[in-house]
Amino acid sequence: MIRFNWRKALAALLLSVLLLSGATACSKVDNSPYAQVQKESTQRGAKAVAKDAEQGSSFNKFFPSSGQGYTVVFSQEKKGFAEAKLKKDGKDVALLSISDTISLPTAAKKYESATEKLAGYPVLEIGNTQTGILVADRYQVKALSRDPEFTKENRRAWIQKFDLIGLSKLN
Amino acid sequence: MSKPIYEIVDDLPTSGMTVRALKSLDFVVPGHWENLVGFDNTIKAVTQETDPAMIQAIGERAVQLYNDKSQGYQKALWLYNTVDSASGALGAAALANRLGQDISFLGLLKHLAPKPEQAQSIDLAVKLVTEVVAFCLINGIPGDSLGDFLAALGDYGGESLLRMAALIAFDGLVPLGPDFIQKVGAYLNGLSPKELEQNQTFKGVNELIPGDSSEGKLNFIGQSFESVKGWMGDLITKNSLTQEGIVDRLVQVADVSKDKLDYLGAFLDIAVKYYSHTGTQTLARRLIERAVAEI
Numbered sequence: 040m041i042r043f044n045w046r047k048a049l050a051a052l053l054l055s056v057l058l059l060s061g062a063t064a065c066s067k068v069d070n071s072p073y074a075q076v077q078k079e080s081t082q083r084g085a086k087a088v089a090k091d092a093e094q095g096s097s098f099n100k101f102f103p104s105s106g107q108g109y110t111v112v113f114s115q116e117k118k119g120f121a122e123a124k125l126k127k128d129g130k131d132v133a134l135l136s137i138s139d140t141i142s143l144p145t146a147a148k149k150y151e152s153a154t155e156k157l158a159g160y161p162v163l164e165i166g167n168t169q170t171g172i173l174v175a176d177r178y179q180v181k182a183l184s185r186d187p188e189f190t191k192e193n194r195r196a197w198i199q200k201f202d203l204i205g206l207s208k209l210n
Numbered sequence: 211m212s213k214p215i216y217e218i219v220d221d222l223p224t225s226g227m228t229v230r231a232l233k234s235l236d237f238v239v240p241g242h243w244e245n246l247v248g249f250d251n252t253i254k255a256v257t258q259e260t261d262p263a264m265i266q267a268i269g270e271r272a273v274q275l276y277n278d279k280s281q282g283y284q285k286a287l288w289l290y291n292t293v294d295s296a297s298g299a300l301g302a303a304a305l306a307n308r309l310g311q312d313i314s315f316l317g318l319l320k321h322l323a324p325k326p327e328q329a330q331s332i333d334l335a336v337k338l339v340t341e342v343v344a345f346c347l348i349n350g351i352p353g354d355s356l357g358d359f360l361a362a363l364g365d366y367g368g369e370s371l372l373r374m375a376a377l378i379a380f381d382g383l384v385p386l387g388p389d390f391i392q393k394v395g396a397y398l399n400g401l402s403p404k405e406l407e408q409n410q411t412f413k414g415v416n417e418l419i420p421g422d423s424s425e426g427k428l429n430f431i432g433q434s435f436e437s438v439k440g441w442m443g444d445l446i447t448k449n450s451l452t453q454e455g456i457v458d459r460l461v462q463v464a465d466v467s468k469d470k471l472d473y474l475g476a477f478l479d480i481a482v483k484y485y486s487h488t489g490t491q492t493l494a495r496r497l498i499e500r501a502v503a504e505i
Contacts, residue, residue: 069214073249076270077214080277087271087278099354112361113352117281120500121352124365136503143271146505166259169502181503185258 089142092119097209098137098178103200111135125182125189125197132186135197137206138179146179158199170194175207212284215276216249216269219494223247227463227481231380232488234459238375238449239368246369252494257502271501272494282347283493289347289415290489293340296414327386331397332409334381334390337485339434340415341374344489348496364441368495369488375449376484378442383453384460384478391439398432406431 069077079085098121105111108127115122119139124131140147150173153161160172170191171181180201182194222245223229229245236243246252253265253272276283345363352362366374382390403424406412412419412427421427445451460478 071214071216072266073214073216073269073273076273077216077277080274085274085277087274087281095350096354099358112365113358114349114362114365115496115500116350116352117500120504122499122503123352134499134503138504143504166257166261166264168258179504183257183503 087142088117088119089139092139092142093178093209094118095121098206101137101202101206101209102135103197124185130186132184132189133194133197134181134183134185135201136179136181136183137201138181140173140177140179147173147176157195158203160203162195162198164191170198172198172203174203175209178206178209180206215273215283215494215497218287218490219247219249219252222487222490228483228487230463231460231478231482232372232376232484234463235375235379235456236372238445238451239371243369243372246491246495249494252491253498253502256495256498259502267505268498268502271505272497275497275501283497285418286344286347287486287490287493289340289344289418290493291486292414293337293411294483294485296411327393328397328401328405329409330381330385331390331394332401332406333411334377334386334394335398335431335435336409336411336415336419337377337381338438339419339431340485341377342434343415343418343420348493369491373484373488373492374442375445375451376482376488378445379451379456380478380482380484382442383446383451383456388453391443394435395439398428398435401428403428 071077080087095116095118099113099116102113102121102123103111109132110126112124112126113121114124114134119142120136122134122136125133125135138146149165150161150163150171153163153173155162157170157172160174162170162172165171165181168184169181171179173179180198180203182197184190184194224245224247232243232245244255246255249269250265253268254260257265257268259265259268275281279285342363349362351359353359382394386393406428407416407424416427419427419430421430
């Protein structure tokens with residue numbers, strides 16, 4: 040019995056030494072601007088995609104079809120997200136995407152500052168290359184230029200080619 | 211805790227044998243291959259955004275997505291890394307501490323033996339299947355039809371296309387010769403599940419290959435090879451890839467005399483980590499494309 044306890048104590052001691060040295064090894068200072076988000080997103084239970092997010096496959100049917108010299112090639116389909124490349128003459132000119140902001144509420148919140156509408160939905164010009172709208176207060180539809188000749192007007196035109204009404208009824 | 215994605219991308223090499231070997235093939239990629247390294251650098255190049263706050267926001271979302279294990283990115287990266295290190299396992303143990311450095315070819319030779327053709331054939335096929343599985347882990351299965359999925363696969367460009375060209379060149383043409391497609395096909399046909407189980411490269415990635423038994427996995431490998439061999443043949447014809455031409459380029463890169471050709475394949479196995487290098491680049495690109503669209 041006594042021997043058993045000794046063993047237990049030894050195990051506990053070893054474990055604590057291991058944990059302590061482990062903690063020292065991990066405490067290497069991370070000076071990256073992403074250190075904070077790295078810490079948060081590796082904590083137990085952290086999730087990047089909400090459990091109730093729509094499956095990416097349910098977005099596919101709302102994407103525009105190929106036509107007028109443009110080809111739509113689906114490129115990603117993950118939970119809460121679908122994306123297609125828009126190609127012309129074999130070159131990528133834009134990306135088209137639908138994402139479910141249920142996983143990232145700040146993405147939806149930014150549309151509160153929108154002063155304009157496109158096809159009846161709040162629209163924003165984002166950064167150098169992106170136009171986005173928020174459908175049914177939940178689904179973000181974006182067109183992102185990948186070629187300088189694909190302008191803001193092109194992006195707005197292509198966003199309107201999505202089946203936005205269909206998407207607004209998804210639930 | 212695994213290494214953060216921004217560190218992995220920041221740590222990609224800008225020089226060394228892997229980069230030099232890949233550059234020797236970059237004529238295959240339209241517009242040539244840019245060895246894109248560095249996390250913020252990749253964000254800027256992929257998204258063409260310049261505002262620091264925007265770049266930070268894209269990077270943060272990419273970090274979150276990568277760290278969510280259910281999203282498959284970590285498994286994909288594991289596959290790319292493992293298939294490289296498993297295939298190089300033959301002589302690698304003795305050299306493990308020298309990997310990543312520029313090592314002289316002659317210094318390496320005494321540790322190496324040419325791989326038997328059968329092992330090399332299985333290697334190539336397993337690497338190919340790894341690509342299919344990693345593609346699905348990173349991108350899902352895009353579109354609603356098989357046609358959509360094949361279109362997505364056929365749309366390979368940049369570092370992804372280079373990875374496939376390197377597979378054809380370094381794991382096909384160089385070690386097996388100009389008729390490697392027929393050779394690999396024949397070896398796969400005659401292979402038993404038991405023999406597959408003994409292959410080092412297969413052992414490395416076995417658990418992520420679809421199929422509930424070695425026999426099922428062997429079938430999946432055979433089918434995958436059958437369905438892309440036409441595409442591989444086209445890539446060879448289109449770029450006039452020959453064993454001779456690739457060796458000529460590699461001889462310059464690796465500083466080696468041609469009469470040691472037998473060993474060149476084994477050398478490539480160990481010194482050139484083209485799957486993990488370009489695989490990391492592909493993963494970072496797709497992660498960032500998703501992140502910028504979601505924020």
